Amino acid sequence: MSEKPIHLFVPTFRVDETLAAIRECLECGWTGLGFRTLDFEAAWREYTGLPHAHFLTSATAGLHLAWRLLAEADGWKPGDEVITTPLTFVSTNHVLLYEGLVPVFADVDETLCLDPASVAERIGPRTRAVCFVGLGGNPGRYREIRDLCRERGLRLVLDAAHMAGTWQDGVHAGGDADVAVFSFQAVKNLPSADAGMICFSEERLDAEVRKWSWLGINKDTYSRTHGEGVYKWHYDVEHVGFKYHGNSIMAAIALVALRYLEEDNARRRELADRYDRLLAGHPRIDRVPMAPGSVPSRHLYQVLVDERDEVIVELNRRGVYPGVHYRDNTLYRMYRHGEGTCPRARRASERIVSLPLHLRLDEPDVDRVAAALVEAVALRAPG
Ligand SMILES: Cc1ncc(COP(=O)(O)O)c(C=O)c1O
Structure with missing residues (x-):
């Protein structure tokens, strides 16, 4: 194998611009909460049109706070249930367990996102909410699930970790959920090093989450330093919160990345359209349909093939290094209670491959990956 390796994810940073943005934080002596975190929150609200946004250390932290605040607001009890997908990164489901909520797994459809019919079947007397994951930036049948939640009086949390820059009919992902949570982790579409954003639809919950992310303290250091008034040390601590707020270095990196997101x-x-054209009609390679009317972020380009593990080894031999997003969570000991309940997710979990997709790829790279995939499938999954 002499050709250059083609990796799944390689983030692109505008290095000089990003370093200048970090430098500003260092020169003015403010690297923590406030300053650029506030600027980035404002820029994110303006870009997405979402009414509220609070910058955090990660999407995992955001999802945890989403459940904590909804549970508080609605008076949920430990053992209450949330319908969720097994085809996701474990963060999505771990945060339910942090709050004593029970993940009830529903199956996925051909978009690899939650299937509304399966969600409807799982609704029971203890169901309080649904968590929808826009896998790879695809909204799937999110809107049907939103309507179902409205009809049945359930809260809706959008795990939008992959959805920075996903639009549907001109509306950014998250606008109609109770809360949407985005990830700006190192390899996401809007990369920082590690950060996230929580976007509540209700103003009251946005105000609350700012305290929850800062240990329950009701006045942050930045407003105490820069705000009006005396006795700035006279803040109150309203409850035991978490240390989940983001910092100005991450926000400075993200502010630059946001300029280039579109x-x-x-x-x-x-690049995804090129894969589509090259792989269309292949009898042993199934592509994943995007939601109609959507302009997806295309965090991932996924296909489904038989003998997936062998196909990936064959791709590796050709210098192509794809990924798997994700293994069915009910395969993990933690989530065995859901085993056997989601056959389509299990089947997808055995067949799914994420092909390399990032900004350092050019057209010949995509052609090489597609040709390697076709060869690998012919060798390992000839049918
Ligand atoms: C679907 C999904 N949800 C949540 C997360 C957690 O994001 P973070 O790494 O920002 O905590 C990820 C991260 O990969 C993810 O893919």
């Missing part, structure tokens, strides 16, 4: 996602879609 352009970068458009390029991802171009």
